[in-house]
Amino acid sequence: MSVAIENFVKAIYKNDNNDSNDTKPGNIAKKLGISNAAATDMAKKLASKNLLQYEKYQALQLTDEGTKMALNVIRxxxxxxxxxxxxxxxxxxxxxxxxxxxxxxxxxxxxxxxxxxxxxxxxxxxxxxxxxxxxxxxxIDTSMALSNTQEGKTYVISRLMSDDKEFFDFCALNGLKYGNPILVSKQFSKNKMTQITINNNNIVLNEDFTNIIYVNEI
Missing domain, CATH: 1.10.10.10 (Winged helix-like DNA-binding domain superfamily/Winged helix DNA-binding domain)
Known part of the structure; x- marks a missing residue:
C-alpha cells in the first residue's frame, strides 16, 4: 500500500481512539494537512478496497482489514x-x-x-x-488526563499524547517524562489550570497541556 493510504487509515484509527477528535473526512483532512476534497476522494477509494466504510457527511469507520493495516503501521x-x-x-x-x-x-x-x-x-x-x-x-489503559486528577494525590506520567515539538521541548525542560512521578498541588477548575510539583518545582499548566498528559495514580 502507498504511504498516503497507510497515513490515512492510521489517522482514522488514532482519531477514533482520541475522545477530542472524530473521524469525519474534514477532521482527517486537517490532521493530514490535505484538502477536504482530497480526503473525501481517498475515503471513497479506500471504501472500494474494503478498508473503511464511507457515507456522505458521516464519520469514517475502518473495517477489520483497515484496522489491521492501521495497527501494523502504528506498531x-x-x-x-x-x-x-x-x-x-x-x-x-x-x-x-x-x-x-x-x-x-x-x-x-x-x-x-x-x-x-x-x-x-x-x-x-x-x-x-x-x-x-x-x-x-x-x-489495559487505566490512565486519566491530568485535568481529571485530584488535588493532593501523587501520580506517575503514563502517556504524552502529542507530536508537537514545543510541547516536547517544554516537557524535556521540566522533567515531564514517561514514568516520572508528579504531585497535583491544586486544580483551578474555573480557569481550567492545574498546578503540579515535579522535581521540587511548581508548574502551572493550562488545559492544552493537561488534556494530553495522561497519568496513573500511584
Missing part, C-alpha cells in the same frame, strides 16, 4: 521510536519525526527483529501502547 512507528530513543537518546519529537518516515519502509520481518532486540516492549517512549505482531494491544 512499526512505535517500535522505531523505542529503538531510536534507546540507541541515540533522541528527543521525543525527533523520534516521532524520523519514525513517521521509517514506518512505511519497514517490513514485518524487520519489525519483529526490532521488537525482539528491544525485549518486546509494551510501550514506546511516549507511553503509547505498541501492538504485537498480530495487531493486538494487550495492555
Amino acid at each position: 512499526k512507528h512505535r517500535l522505531w521510536e523505542a529503538l531510536l530513543f534507546k540507541l541515540f537518546d533522541m528527543s521525543l519529537h525527533e523520534i516521532h519525526r524520523e519514525s513517521e518516515l521509517l514506518e512505511h519502509a519497514t517490513s514485518n520481518f524487520l519489525a519483529d527483529r526490532i521488537s525482539e532486540y528491544l525485549g518486546n516492549p509494551k510501550f514506546d517512549p511516549h507511553g503509547d501502547p505498541i501492538p504485537n505482531a498480530n495487531g493486538e494491544i494487550t495492555t
